[in-house]
Amino acid sequence: MRKDTKNKSRSDTLINEKSKPRKVVIKVHPDQRVVATAPVDASDEIIHDAMMKRARWIWQSLQEFAKQQDHVLPKRYISGETQFYLGRRYVLKVITDAKTNDKINSTVKLSRGKLHVELSQNDSELDAEKRAILVKSLIDKWYKDKFTSVSRERLEALIHKASWVKNNPSLKLIVMKKQWGSCSNKGNLILNPHLVKAPKECIDYVILHELCHIAEHNHSEHFWRLLTQVMPHWKEVKARLDGMAELYLNE
Numbered sequence: 001m002r003k004d005t006k007n008k009s010r011s012d013t014l015i016n017e018k019s020k021p022r023k024v025v026i027k028v029h030p031d032q033r034v035v036a037t038a039p040v041d042a043s044d045e046i047i048h049d050a051m052m053k054r055a056r057w058i059w060q061s062l063q064e065f066a067k068q069q070d071h072v073l074p075k076r077y078i079s080g081e082t083q084f085y086l087g088r089r090y091v092l093k094v095i096t097d098a099k100t101n102d103k104i105n106s107t108v109k110l111s112r113g114k115l116h117v118e119l120s121q122n123d124s125e126l127d128a129e130k131r132a133i134l135v136k137s138l139i140d141k142w143y144k145d146k147f148t149s150v151s152r153e154r155l156e157a158l159i160h161k162a163s164w165v166k167n168n169p170s171l172k173l174i175v176m177k178k179q180w181g182s183c184s185n186k187g188n189l190i191l192n193p194h195l196v197k198a199p200k201e202c203i204d205y206v207i208l209h210e211l212c213h214i215a216e217h218n219h220s221e222h223f224w225r226l227l228t229q230v231m232p233h234w235k236e237v238k239a240r241l242d243g244m245a246e247l248y249l250n251e
Contacts, residue, residue, distance in 0.1 A: 024050035028061035029243050075251060077135040083115045084248060085146070087199030090115040094135055096124035106134070108142040115139070136251070140193075144173055147196035154203050155189070161230040162211040169214065177249070180206045180241070183213035197248040202241040205234055 024047055025037045038047050051058070075081055081092045090110065095118040106119045117135050126134060151171060159168060170188045181191045189210045195203055208230050216223035227234050 026050065026054050026058065028058055029239055033239065034058055034062070035239075075136070077132040077139070082247075083139065084197035084244075085110065085115070085143075086150070086196065087202070092117065092139075094131075095119065096131075106138055108138050140175075143196050144193045147173060147191070147193045150196055150200075150203065151191055151207070154200065154207055158204055158207055158211070158230075161208065162214070164215040164226075165211060169211075181210045183210040183217070185217065187214045194248050198241055198244065201237050205231060205237040205241065208234070 023039070024042065027035045027037070029035065034051075036047055036051060038050075077092070077094070079092060079094045083090050083092050091114045093114045093116050095116060104120060106117065106123045108115065108117050110116070117138055119131070119134070123131070123134055151173065155168070155171060159165060165187070169183075172188065172190050173193045174190050175194065176182075176192045179192060180195050181189065183189055189207070191206065191210075195206060209227060212223055212226045212230070215226060231237065
């Protein structure tokens with residue numbers, strides 16, 4: 001499992017050697033995109049020189065992120081694994097000790113930086129394979145229940161931005177392997193419950209993206225203009241979500 005620092009974009013800054021300092025900020029993202037941010041009046045030569053001077057560092061960062069992609073293993077749903085909720089990492093703790101003997105039902109809750117799954121007496125007696133299946137199902141239900149309230153809360157907070165939407169759209173949660181959300185021809189929104197693992201800003205991006213599809217059902221130029229209107233920095237937020245997608249969707 002990856003450490004926290006391994007999933008963050010790596011950045012370096014090169015200051016142009018002129019009387020007026022100019023900064024070219026180079027970032028390597030977990031999805032292996034390399035992005036250079038420079039002043040508006042910086043020449044192509046300045047940007048090219050900055051990239052070339054950091055070429056070795058960029059290559060090393062790309063190689064490191066590539067290795068990390070190879071080490072995202074399927075979860076076993078045992079204590080010590082990492083779970084995500086609203087962009088934060090939590091350590092999974094499966095409790096099967098004697099203190100659970102009087103529990104009637106197994107429960108899931110966040111407490112002190114950990115996601116606790118407390119099994120009932122009957123459930124704690126299951127073999128390892130069946131226990132893992134049970135723990136997964138309990139966590140999946142917990143995620144879906146949490147996202148039911150979070151998604152509706154965020155939709156209500158964002159709907160005013162989509163002036164073209166006259167009535168609040170219906171909202172369904174469906175687990176999807178490769179999509180965060182979709183919008184039907186009737187304007188109904190479908191969101192992936194795994195999205196609750198991402199920061200609220202990423203959730204907002206997906207909701208706004210789908211709200212824009214109510215006005216424009218394809219990814220036309222008009223669609224992207226609408227999205228930029230309601231979330232000017234959507235590209236940065238999308239990159240952040242894409243960079244963590246493999247971990248958020250890992251099961």
